[in-house]
Amino acid sequence: MVFASLVTACKDDEFQIPAASDKLQNELIKRSLGPNIVGGTIEFAYAAAIVPEKGKLVSMSVEASFAGAAGTYLEHRSYSTSSAGVDVGVAIGNPSATTDKLTEVVFTADTSAATLRYYYKIPEEARGKTVSFKFSAKSSNGETIVYQTDAYEVRKMDMQLDLIAKDAANCYISIADMKTYDAAFAAANPGKIDLVYLYRALTAVTYGHSLVAPATDPVYLPAITLPAGLTNRSKIVKAFSVRDQQLARIQYGVFVDDVDLLSKDFDNAPDFAINLRAEGGIWVQTADGKYNAYIYVNSVNNTTKEMKISIKRLTVK
Amino acid sequence: MKKIFLLQIALVLLGTLSILSCKKDYPVDDDGLLITSRSDCYVSGFELLGADFQTVRTKLAAIDTTAQTINVEVLYGTDLKNLYPQFSLVTDATLDPKIVGRTDFSNLSAPREWTVVSGNRKVRKTYKVFLTVKQ
DSSP states (O other), X not given: OHHHHHHHHHOOOOOOOOOOOSSOEEEEEEOOOSOBOTTSEEEEEEEEEOOTXXXXXXXXXXXXXXXXXXXXXXXXXXXEEOTTSOEEEEEOBSOOEEETTEEEEEBOSOOSEEEEEEEEEOOGGGTTSEEOEEEEEEETTSOEEEEEOOOEEBOSOEEEEEEEEETTSSOEEETTTTEEEOHHHHHHOGGGOOEEEEEEOOSSSOOEEEEEOTTSOGGGXXXXXXXXXXXXXXXXXXXXXXXXXHHXXXXXXXXXXXXXXXXXXXXXXXXXXXXXXXXXXXXXXOTTSOEEEEEEEEEEETTTTEEEEEEEEEEOO | OHHHHHHXXXXXXXXXXXXXXXXXXXXXXXXXXXXXXXXXXXXXXXXXXXXXXXXXXXXXXXEETTTTEEEEEXXXXXXXXSBEEEEEESTTOEEESOOOSOBOOOOTTSOEEEEEEOTTSOOEEEEEEEEEEOO
């Protein structure tokens, strides 16, 4: 009797293929990572399906709580990943139409399952607030399904990628504008210039590529005559392993967020950063204390005497 | 059986007594560090990091254990107000005062001093750190 009960207990249930639901179904994945910054994109993949016997997909639409900026669209190609690992897109309708908060794709192909990608360009109105999305799909048998996302926080900071600072040309950097300027602009707007970029190949010491405040000790401004009136003493803290994913766009998964810029300690910070290398960076506070920024050095070029930088900036005052 | 039983009791008592007595052989100071019998007292290595936690030394620090000085040459453009020194000491020694964070070395004419305390806490030697900036 014991033996018999053991035998029945050991018997495995055979795997049964799950029966597909006969209703319209949907699923959502958020594809973009990192802080949501105004001017950037939030990316989703939205899938909907219905058993072919019941009908086919008619349309898919997305409604955002803040109308997306220009460049918001719902991809009209359905993607699947091939066996080679490559994403293959099949057109299933005409390009999406966006009116105010709603973006819609009407299906023209005969399909009962599709995965569409949604690219939402974050508008200025959403700065510091939260944005949520309502994804929906309609099928030919009259069914509608809706997927409501959580609220995603949009950061207060700004980002600017790939600015080129060139020695003896566009070497004056403004954090307020997030741009590089030449000497003529600097002379006309001295209050705007927060940093000066220099490249010097000195023989006795290593100076290299450097970012200094205009009001720094003249010993750190070799062989340059600044335009008159440049008096900003920006505070600079050198950094090395802060390779922010959105600025660097290389393999590291570190993100500089609003809270990092807000809480950075600039007490007793110097006003110069000598010998910066690629993948290094600096934390900067403008002289008036209005902006805290992180400047990442994407690359430096000794021949052309250039530095490519990307900035994340937060208004703190 | 009775003999073995008595032997086991004796062993257990001996064990507990030795554990209790051993506690006096491992005295510990205020920071929870072991006080040993070593009287060696010197600095074996010195590292200096900048605000980006990368080294600012141009070469190895020159440590003179007789004169009790450490001479470091730092890179041009080092911010002397925000440096992080790291001492390597001989086994069981401690440093006084403790280094808690950023250290200001900007006064080059008044070198900073740290005292190395030996393992037995009886020998104290004060080291001066002299900084020079590469020009």
